[in-house]
């Protein structure tokens with residue numbers, strides 16, 4: 599509430615620059631040099647970033663050009679710490695992304711600032727000082743194993759997505775972990791929701807990090823709860839609301855080129871290796887890629903990979 603219109607304009611400009619990934623130096627200089635920053639020349643913007651993240655051509659904005667008359671800072675809780683040079687540009691830009699620019703405690707406007715003792719920009723309430731941390735999300739999922747009653751072939755359950763992203767492509771049943779549930783409960787719930795399948799969770803199977811999009815995948819192995827010799831595999835699953843089709847694939851028939859997510863592609867590849875060797879491992883690794891790179895693209899790689907043999911028998 600107390601910030602002047604000029605300061606608000608300044609904050610807006612910084613937010614726009616941050617969204618464009620080019621503002622760390624500008625932000626730091628503004629934060630550290632205080633009043634002298636008001637005389638800093640700022641290169642003309644060739645595009646503006648709207649609050650929703652879309653860019654618009656120069657000249658279509660009604661917002662005034664950058665013309666600060668006083669420093670951005672005025673909040674006693676905030677230090678003038680410069681941003682860490684070790685953090686990548688993408689992770690830096692993630693740390694203050696929220697769906698709202700207003701404080702979830704008091705409703706006042708927030709600013710993007712580096713809090714005292716911190717090393718990266720966060721959304722900080724201009725009124726009550728609450729720091730709004732944004733942390734990675736956990737995706738939980740299940741690799742449902744099955745043995746075909748007729749052929750004895752080992753199979754896995756895949757879902758063809760009915761929604762974007764990656765509509766029409768195949769994935770393991772998986773989704774964001776909900777508050778109040780464990781990762782294994784979440785994996786079973788996602789399998790129920792996306793494939794109408796009740797599963798018993800057998801063991802953790804893979805843990806993959808994707809820092810570029812701030813996600814961690816936790817995948818469990820599971821089996822159908824009600825599988826029996828008298829019941830065909832196809833009666834054990836059916837498409838949920840977000841799924842076009844569910845299908846048990848023999849391992850050698852898994853459509854690796856039509857998989858929705860790089861993480862799922864890695865898990866299915868590791869699973870095929872395990873089955874070939876006749877031994878499970880627990881798989882950990884970091885998927886390195888740019889945000890938006892498709893799983894069918896060669897432009898992602900699995901780094902820092904560790905496969906730990908487990909006691910479980912195939």
Ligand SMILES: [Zn+2]
Nearest residue numbers: 701704723726
């Ligand atoms: Zn607040």
